[in-house]
Amino acid sequence: MTPAADHRDGLRIGELSRRTATSARSLRYYEQRGLITADREQNGYRRYGPDVVNVVNNIRVLLSAGLSVDDIDQFGSCVRSPDLNAAPCTAALDIYEQRLTTLRTKIDALEHLHATLVEHTSRLRAQLRD
Template sequence: MRIGELSRQTGTSTRSLRYYEQRGLITAHRDHNGYRRYDHDVIHVVKNLRRLLGAGLSIDDIHQFGTCVRALDLDATPCASALEVYEQRLRTLDTKIDTLNHLRANLAEHTKDLRQRLRAK
C-alpha cells in the first residue's frame, strides 16, 4: 500500500510515517517511480508505535524493544526488553515527579511568606 493508505488506516500523518521510516522503525519498498510501498503488516507496527508513543515512550525507548514492536498484540506477547524500558521510564518519571514536588513545596513556602509580609504592611 502507498503512504496515504497507510496514513488513513492507522490515523498517522504521512510526515510521522516518513519519520518512523527514517528512524528505522518501519520499512518501505520503492516503486520504479520512487513512491513508497508498505507491506500490510506495517499497519500493526505503526499502531504499536502510536500506542507506545502515546504512553510516554520516546523513539529511542521504542528502539530498545527490538522485534517486539512488530508483535500483532503487544499485550499478548511478553517482551523482556519492553519490561526494561518500562521500568527505566518509570524511574525517570519518578525522579521528575520528586523534583517537581520539591519545587512546588519551595514555591508554596515562598508564596506563603510573601503573602504574610504583604498583609503585615
C-alpha cells in the first residue's frame, strides 16, 4: 500500500472497533481464530476490508445467541453474508440444532436441581416450625 492509499483502502482496527462496537482485543482474537482477515501495512498496522464490518456484526449476533467461536468457525462462508437471515445456511441449522439439544439438557438438569432445592427447603421449613 502506498501512503496515499492507506487512508482510503480498508479500516484500521480502531475504526473497525468503533463501527462494530467490538473491542480491538476481540477483533484480534477473531483474526487469530481465522474468522476475519486483515492485510498488514509496512508498519505492521492491520487493514480490514469493508466487508469485515458485516462479518464482525454477524459474529456478535451469533455469540449473543449463545454460540461459541468454535461453532461460528463451522459456519464457513455463511458468516460473511450481509444478512444472516437472508439466505439459508445448512451449516447454521446443524449448529443451531446441536446448541438447542445442549441447552435442553442443561435446562432439564437445572429444573431437576430446582425441584430438589424446593423440596429440601420445604422440608426444612416444616421441621423448623415444629
